[in-house]
Amino acid sequence: MKRILIVAPAWVGDAIMAQPLYARIKARHPDALIDVLAPAWTRPLHARMAEINDLIDAPFTHGELKLRERWALARQIKARGYHQAIVLPNSLKSALVPFFAGIAKRTGWLGEMRYGLLNDARELDPILLPQMAQRFYALGADAGVPLTEAMPFPVLTINADARDATVRKLGLSLDTPIVAICPGAEYGPAKRWPAVHAAALANRLIAEGQQVWLLGSNKDQEICSEIRQLAPQVLDLAGKTSLAEAIDLMSLASSVVCNDSGLMHVAAALQRPLVAVFGSSSPSFTPPLAIKAKIVTLDLECSPCFARVCPLGHMNCLNQLEADLVYTALNKLKT
Known part of the structure; x- marks a missing residue:
């Protein structure tokens, strides 16, 4: 069973635009367990995404480095045995926890000089992928695989x-x-x-x-x-x-x-x-x-x-x- 950690965006809209990525992962790997690392206040969003298995609260806010806290969180995450991390934000900081946790495959766009932190770093072509949601979605396939199928729209579920x-x-x-x-x-x-x-x-x-x-x-x-x-x-x-x-x-x-x-x-x-x-x-x-x-x-x-x-x-x-x-x-x- 494949275990995947998603380092999710902290903005509401960006977090929602990541949902088609989760659907793509589940379509390719139906048994995969997808966990999301994100600020606690995004829980109501992620709880309404059927593909997500577990939510991990990130104890730092936008712009904070907090190396000690990131290291401590990485030790906890390491014990979960993830096979892959997909890092959606482009910042260097967002790639630190998967690196510290020693996750074998760390995927994301190259972003802020993240050589080494990501070992599956992709180079973005903004002409081929003009939309943010497309850029997230593309990370659900192997490197070099073109985006040929139509991307599904994001979906949130409701508790009636x-x-x-x-x-x-x-x-x-x-x-x-x-x-x-x-x-x-x-x-x-x-x-x-x-x-x-x-x-x-x-x-x-x-x-x-x-x-x-x-x-x-x-x-x-x-x-x-x-x-x-x-x-x-x-x-x-x-x-x-x-x-x-x-x-x-x-x-x-x-x-x-x-x-x-x-x-x-x-x-x-x-x-x-x-x-x-x-x-x-x-x-x-x-x-x-x-x-x-x-x-x-x-x-x-x-x-x-x-x-x-x-x-x-x-x-x-x-x-x-x-x-x-x-x-x-x-x-x-x-x-």
Whole structure:
């Protein structure tokens, strides 16, 4: 039985885009045991991926070296007897634990000068593999094997009992169609559609008899509060749910509107009809991977800039992207 350790990304969206890789491994090696090493807060994501056997919490955050902690974790991992580690992040730090653990085959893209740390290091051709999910997926095959088959879309499973309990706990009504709006983007304001436009969309949907839920974390409460002031009938759930609860509640939505964010990839993996709003980032690199997904972007000359804050100071890529464009895209999803 083959045992494989995945060193997973720490961002929500990136973690979801790795799921097709796990499906590919299981298709090639049905008896394989796939364990994931990732920050503890990603557990709700990985627990909803049917291919994963076990979750190992990484006791360090983004950017921390913590050599002593990595060495101690590697000693524990060594005892599990992994045959292969696949390292998805491109940082040098992310390759240290598999190296310290002495895992025989250590696979990943070359990244930050990881010669030696990886002994199955691949050289990336960004033209052949333009999307992040494709790059993860390619690591599930032997070196040199071209990506010829169609990559499946990410899939998250739902615990219906847990979802029902969350609905009861929050006193939610399911009597009218739900549109979930996810106005946050942890990366920075250059990814966030302005509150005034989100509120205009919400008011229009509510006037048609739909209910609008705002989903997000504590960090999204400020922009959700701005939307609520302009659209008082929205239901603001930002910061009131755990990530696990937000995932389960999103599965109830008849459609979802998101920025390019982790929750956008959650909605896609739940196969929810989705409108994705792109500003400073590129839908060519991290698109929503779903059949029923529409991308709305102005595709200005200055975008994508991939900046956290607009370097030109005007953020026209989102400020000029008005609610009508998103409303039209939502209606096209119904056809």
